[in-house]
Amino acid sequence: MNQLPIHQVLPQLTAVLGERNAAVLIAEPGAGKTTQVPLAFLKAPWLQGRRIIMLEPRRLAARSAARYMASALGERVGETVGYRVRMDSRVSDRTVIEVVTEGILTRMLQEDPELSGTGMIIFDEYHERSLQADTGLAFALESQSVLRDDLRLLVMSATLEAEPVAKLLGGAPVIVSEGRSYPVATKYLHASRLEELHKGAARAIQLALSEQEGDILVFLPGAREIRRTANELQQANLGGDIVIRQLHGTLSPEMQDEAIRPDPAGSRKVVLSTSIAESSITIQGIKVVVDSGYARTEVFSPRTGLPQLITRRLSKASADQRRGRAGRISAGVCYRMWSEEEHRHLPEHTEPAIRESDLAPLALELAAWGTRDPLQLAWLDPPPKAAFAQGQELLRQLGALDESGQITDHGRSMARLGIHPRLAHMLLRGKELGEAALAVRLAVLLQERDIFRPQASAADQDIRSRLERLDQYERRGSGNAGPEGVDDAALKRMLQEITKLHSELGIPDAGVLRTDRCGLLLSFAYPDRIAKSRGTGSYVLRTGRGIRLASVQQLSRASYIVAAVIDDQGPDGLIQLAAPLEEEWLEEHFRDEMELIREVSWDPASGSVRARQRLMLGAVLIREQPYEGVTEEDRSAAVLNAIRREGLGLLTWTKAAVQLRERMAFMKRHDPAGAWPDVTDEALLANADTWLLPYLGGVRNRHDLSRLGLAGLLSHLLSWDMKQELEREAPTHIQVPSGSRIPVDYSDPDKPYLAVRLQELFGMKETPRIAGGRVALTLHLLSPAHRPVQVTSDLASFWSSGYFEVKKDLKGRYPKHYWPDDPLEATATNRTRPKPS
Incomplete structure (x- = not known):
């Protein structure tokens, strides 16, 4: 085996973990940490026949690392070295090193907090700071502290700041390995607009092909940009000696492996990849990197309670990580699709997922762990309070937590399924109602990107049409090709997941799917996204937020819908996937969450008191009808509220009432003792309970209001002495x-x-x-x-x-009028001239 940089520090690392139960390893890309470190501990005396679990953030990296280590031992995967990822497992009784993805580790810890068969957990590529990695480390630290002080924990990273992690691990030693990297020249290019990123990437790739040698690794935000860039390159006729490979998480393992391996025919390779290739895996032959400068990530908004899939600039740390992939085998070149000035303004590090994610899954994991307060565990970054509280509230709504925050039996069943709590709740409720097969397929569709999305010209956000196409594919058999334009690898993954969930729920294969029940099942998963039509394809959510369909379609006619996927970037969220919902389902399954609001209020349009009762589900009005049992007190209060809302102008002010009020205000202004009542608008409205409310009995409309004698009502504010004084001093x-x-x-x-x-x-x-x-x-x-x-x-x-x-x-x-020379001696008159005496 070739000597790798990591070999120089392995003696130090094994010695440290022979004496301590935690360590931090910082190793630059290319050092060999992922494949060499686990093998170095196979014969450690403290392992005593137990396993080593290594956590990898991605399935591709987990499979690749396991295969490489097994090959180094001259074995097949599943013997000494194996892996476990969702829907794929290669382990046996002989397996000592088990490479797992993040959800698998969490399940292992939940099922056996002591990890009795495990001697060591390795957290690889921890700098990616996924939510599951932070959760797994928090659980492992508590397990080590309370149950297993002999459990070894090793955190490995390429770009992480070591000191905070070492402190989190109780002052663990930090070991640094210099990577074997070659110099990489950096070339900055003109930036491309995001909507034309594929065109800019194609130009940059063609430039790199003409200027450099070796294979090229291209970083793009997501699968959509990868496909568009591939189409651009195919139209450019690059030549027969150049092959284009795609690499992203939704591809089949075979296609991913094809992208990683050298081309069998020796052709020059262009690999179009998401950030999956930033770390963990090594793509052989890469000498050039083309970096778009963007990454796609899901960000949760506590304000709206909705996730957003956003494309944004990457951090400097990620840019350096990507750049380093060009210097693994020789000197390389990195083409950056942005300017040096833009680079100076990039954030230093990528924001940890725990600060931006939907924390309902974390809240469920912690509840299952027995922890209601996340601060009882050790975190590099504690979960934000608002997002965590919002996650707990959703779990209460789903019945996973009781009012005290303790996990319920239903919540434990949800946690065991290992998928998002929304979908887990839907699966369990679907099973109770005999609709488990439909619920399984809905859950699988919602976990994948929308592969059945119609052409841009076709308006269809109805998830039922996707379900019908999936059902057709299932019935034809997985050996047949999928519908035109649909990702076959994604379809096969869906079928595997369907089989897995059927097994976990203990249900038979599907019979005839009742797609008309989609809305009901989705309402269990997304009770907060039940919405009512307000016309023209616009809806109001139960939370009060507005959402809309982008265009008129069949779904637009539904009175109620459940919006499973919403693009929340505008003032009104754009519905991506939804299903219609029947009012009778709401009455049957959400009646306990509805509130009957009886409202007696003043209707400005009719100028009268109206009594209505509304059945509300949050901000959604289910039903409204007249309310007959109105008391005089209710009516009086409604009129008073209207006056307070609209002002005293709602009352009829006669000249006498206006003058009396003004005289009282005059006396208040010139009263040295301050005994006179305040009759400003503010004061009268504030004290209306005293001077006005007792006289509103029998008032039902504006005509009744106009008959109130306001002068008499105001005079009741004065004592007998004040009334006498008013006549004397303010006549x-x-x-x-x-x-x-x-x-x-x-x-x-x-x-x-x-x-x-x-x-x-x-x-x-x-x-x-x-x-x-x-x-x-x-x-x-x-x-x-x-x-x-x-x-x-x-x-x-x-x-x-x-x-x-x-x-x-x-x-x-006015010559006819009387204008005396001496006005003081003249006779006053209200006529043209005074009467003769």
Whole structure:
């Protein structure tokens, strides 16, 4: 075997773990840690015939590592070295090194927290920081602390900061291995718009083919971009000596292996890959890397409760990891599809999944572990409180947790299935209702990407059409080719998963599938995504959030739907997959979660009190009808609420009521003792329970409201003494020398005024005063035509000076009227001229 860089530190590593129960190994890509470290511990005296479990983040890496180690021992996989991944297992009684994927490790720990048959757990590529890896390490640390202090834990990584992990492992030693890497030149290219990434990638690949030698590894965000780029390259006629291979998680193991191995005919190879090739696996012959600079990941929004599959810029750490793949066998070149300036603004590290994921699966795992508070375990990054609480709330809704947060029997059954709690609950409920086969196929469809999606021109977000196509394929037999344009490897995986779930649930093969029950089963998985139509393909979710169909289709006619998949990037989420739901199913299965709301309210349109009762499922209105058992108290409260909402303008204010209120406000303003009631809008609304509510009995509509005597109601706020004082100090009228009673305007409590014709004041020497003489009235002096000619608060001064100027003007315009030279001695009149004496 060739000497690898990791061999230089293996003696140190084995010595450390001979004395300690934890260590951290930092080894650069290409050092050989994945395949050499487990073999180094095969004969460790502390292993004592127990297993070594190595956790790999991806199925491809797990199978590849196991095959390589078995080959190094001259054996087949499943003997000394084996692997276990979902739907594929190669282990035997002889297996010592077992390479597993993350979900498998969690199940092993849940079933046997002591891991009695295991001597060591290796966490490979821990820098990827998947949610399952963090969970597995937290469980393993507690198992080691409480049950198995002899259990060895080794965390291996290429780019991880070692100190925090070493501290998490109780101050574990850190061992560093320098990788065997060659210099890699970096070339920056012009960035491509995301929607044209495949075209930019094809141009970059053609440039690399023309400038460099050796095979090329291309990093793209996902399978869609890989397929588009492959099509672009095929149209470019690269030549017969160049082969294009695809590499992503949805391919069959055979196609993945084909991408990893050198081409049998010796052709130059272009491997189009997702981030699956960043670490763990080695693709032989790679000398050039073309990096799109993007990665696709699912991010959960606690605000909406919905996941989003987003494409975003990768981190500098990931970019360096990808770049390093070009320097494994010789000096290489990395073409980056972005500028140096853009590179400086990339985040340093990829955000750990625990900070961005849907934490309902984690909450279920912790509950099954016996932990309600995640902070009782050791984490590199603890789960965010809001997302974890939201996950627990969903589990309560699914019946997996009781109100105290303890796991229920139903929750334990869900956890044993090892799939998302939503789908696990749907499977168990489906089995109870005799619809397990339908539930299994729905679960399998929802775990895969939408491989049955119709052409862009066809509008169809109904999951039932996908189910029917899957059913047709099953009935033809897996030996036949799948529908045109559908991924055969994904179809085969679906059939394997269907078989596996049938076995786990203990149900027979499917008979005739009742696709009309899809909506019912989906409502068990997504009770929070039950939605009601609000017309034109738009719906309101139970949570109150809006969602919509992109176009008119058969599904648009459904009154209720369950939206299983939603693209939540716009103001209203875009429905990707859904099924119609019958109202009778809601009544039967969600009645306990519905709330009967009786509402007596004021209807502004009709101007009357309406009594309705609504049956609500969250924000979804199931049924509304009139409510007959309304009391007078209910009606009065509804009217009062309307007045508080719409304001005092809803009441009918007569002149007398307005004047009384203004007089009371005047007295409040000029009351040194502060005893007078506050009659501002704010105060009256705040105290309406006292002065208004008792008199609303019998009020049913706007006409009844208009008959309320507001002046009388306001006067009830005054004591008998206050009423007497009000008449004395804030009179409604002032009698002027002409004998007329002129109303006082109190609209401005600081400046009450009289609007009076000038001729009616002849003979009045001083300005009238109110409020016990403290406030002089402002006089708006009017012409015979009631037009203002002067405003004064000092009548005596006006007579002595201003009157004569006003007189000249008025005498010219109103010559028939009486304009004496001496207004103080003249007779006041409300006529053209005073009556002869």
